[in-house]
Amino acid sequence: MDVEVVGRVLSTLPQDDDHPYRTGPWRPQTTEWRAEDLRVVEGEIPADLDGVYLRNTENPVHPALERYHPFDGDGMVHVVGFRDGKAFYRNRFVRTDGLLAEREAGGPLWAGIAERPADSPRQDGWGARGRMKDASSTDVVVHAGVALTSFYQCGDLYRLDPLTLETLGKAEWGGAFPHDLGVSAHTKVDPHTGELLFFNYGTAEPYMHYGVVGADDRLSHYVEVPLPGPRLPHDMAFTENYAILNDCPMFWEPDLLARGRYAARFHPELPTRLAVVPRRGGARPIQWFEADPTYVLHWVNAYEEGDEIVLDGFFQGEPEPKDTGEGGAYQRMFRFLALDRMQTRLHRWRLNLVTGRCREERLTDSITEFGVLNNAYGGRRHRYAYAATGLEGWFLFDGLVRHDLLTGDEERFGLPAGVYGSEPAMAPRVGSTAEDDGYLVTLTTDMNEDRSECLIFDAARVADGPLARLRLPERISSGTHATWAAGDSIPGWRDAESPAHALRL
Numbered sequence: 383m384d385v386e387v388v389g390r391v392l393s394t395l396p397q398d399d400d401h402p403y404r405t406g407p408w409r410p411q412t413t414e415w416r417a418e419d420l421r422v423v424e425g426e427i428p429a430d431l432d433g434v435y436l437r438n439t440e441n442p443v444h445p446a447l448e449r450y451h452p453f454d455g456d457g458m459v460h461v462v463g464f465r466d467g468k469a470f471y472r473n474r475f476v477r478t479d480g481l482l483a484e485r486e487a488g489g490p491l492w493a494g495i496a497e498r499p500a501d502s503p504r505q506d507g508w509g510a511r512g513r514m515k516d517a518s519s520t521d522v523v524v525h526a527g528v529a530l531t532s533f534y535q536c537g538d539l540y541r542l543d544p545l546t547l548e549t550l551g552k553a554e555w556g557g558a559f560p561h562d563l564g565v566s567a568h569t570k571v572d573p574h575t576g577e578l579l580f581f582n583y584g585t586a587e588p589y590m591h592y593g594v595v596g597a598d599d600r601l602s603h604y605v606e607v608p609l610p611g612p613r614l615p616h617d618m619a620f621t622e623n624y625a626i627l628n629d630c631p632m633f634w635e636p637d638l639l640a641r642g643r644y645a646a647r648f649h650p651e652l653p654t655r656l657a658v659v660p661r662r663g664g665a666r667p668i669q670w671f672e673a674d675p676t677y678v679l680h681w682v683n684a685y686e687e688g689d690e691i692v693l694d695g696f697f698q699g700e701p702e703p704k705d706t707g708e709g710g711a712y713q714r715m716f717r718f719l720a721l722d723r724m725q726t727r728l729h730r731w732r733l734n735l736v737t738g739r740c741r742e743e744r745l746t747d748s749i750t751e752f753g754v755l756n757n758a759y760g761g762r763r764h765r766y767a768y769a770a771t772g773l774e775g776w777f778l779f780d781g782l783v784r785h786d787l788l789t790g791d792e793e794r795f796g797l798p799a800g801v802y803g804s805e806p807a808m809a810p811r812v813g814s815t816a817e818d819d820g821y822l823v824t825l826t827t828d829m830n831e832d833r834s835e836c837l838i839f840d841a842a843r844v845a846d847g848p849l850a851r852l853r854l855p856e857r858i859s860s861g862t863h864a865t866w867a868a869g870d871s872i873p874g875w876r877d878a879e880s881p882a883h884a885l886r887l
């Protein structure tokens with residue numbers, strides 16, 4: 383393995399930090415690495431695994447003003463690229479405006495998710511509530527050959543070279559990027575059309591918008607999706623002809639909001655509302671459906687079947703977990719992030735476009751979340767979902783599950799105690815024709831050995847354990863979202879200067 387330090391940042395976090403989402407498996411990194419020809423410690427890298435696994439990470443550099451929330455951390459992206467049976471690695475901070483301003487100031491300039499925006503030293507900012515830092519640390523996708531990072535509560539989309547992770551600037555979409563409201567995490571790329579679908583939300587009417595960016599990276603469609611008030615949608619889905627947006631009955635308490643406090647509360651007396659929006663406009667109006675009250679953090683996919691839209695996602699049985707008094711102060715404070723406390727289960731909603739009715743069913747009793755699929759099946763009928771299991775009481779992933787939604791079968795792989803995974807990504811084998819013909823890729827944070835590895839699984843045989851384990855230069859932090867991009871979708875993948883090319887030398 384050829385390893386080089388390419389950058390370091392000066393952290394001002396306290397030496398005696400006791401925040402569980404800034405220490406242990408969430409300890410942020412301060413070093414940026416470049417590593418070629420990663421050491422394979424077990425198995426072999428499949429020769430038909432060709433492309434990049436990208437993962438975003440909340441990686442704070444400075445303390446919070448008062449109370450750190452794990453989604454506040456600065457964005458750091460990790461890439462593991464595979465070509466010709468070899469692999470390279472990079473990790474780089476996303477050079478956001480907020481990161482650069484705080485580096486200049488030497489400390490925090492904006493309030494975080496668990497703080498009051500009015501307490502931000504800076505008057506400007508980003509986010510659905512305003513006066514927040516756009517950390518761009520939540521999600522990452524690849525659109526038009528460029529990696530785009532995004533922030534949980536809306537912001538700019540930062541453009542990164544998907545091989546070197548150099549920050550290239552922000553998405554502008556031909557001058558039409560909605561900088562006033564920003565864009566939420568969980569933009570969706572339709573591999574069949576090359577389009578990027580997105581939404582945003584805020585505290586002013588109409589409270590939500592939906593838009594489309596073409597394969598040419600220009601905004602082609604942007605419409606209002608009016609809501610009854612400020613809401614907290616986190617994810618969307620799409621089919622060949624429709625985008626699916628949501629109005630879940632979990633939102634900032636209106637009377638507190640009027641006093642500048644942002645406290646999300648669940649309203650079990652209200653239905654979940656699902657919007658079917660024509661993808662590119664036209665005469666058909668937005669059609670709303672009512673379903674059982676819940677909060678959905680993440681959808682898996684949607685597709686059209688006759689008069690119905692089939693929508694799969696994770697139903698929360700307890701969107702607002704009660705404080706039972708168990709665990710330490712931080713564990714109680716962040717009980718909203720533990721999958722077992724939220725009771726997240728795969729669920730299917732069937733939206734009938736003719737009758738206007740929604741039928742729904744629980745697909746499994748198993749608690750999983752952060753579900754992904756073979757992206758070639760995005761918006762099309764899918765059979766498999768690959769998801770993470772959570773460590774009881776914490777926001778940490780302790781295993782993987784392959785859900786067969788046709789048979790109901792589940793294949794599991796549990797990580798050893800003290801080893802935590804990332805959201806996996808499904809990498810179709812080069813030339814694959816079947817949905818689960820490919821690999822699952824994830825990164826681990828191993829607290830036993832103080833190291834991180836990249837694990838590669840056969841997507842059809844998850845329970846068999848990894849086909850290969852590769853060593854990363856340093857233990858990385860836990861994080862949220864990841865994606866896969868095939869080599870042939872990345873400009874320069876086969877050029878002489880490409881990191882992928884360097885592997886052959």
Ligand SMILES: [Fe+2]
Nearest residue numbers: 567616680863
């Ligand atoms: Fe998310």
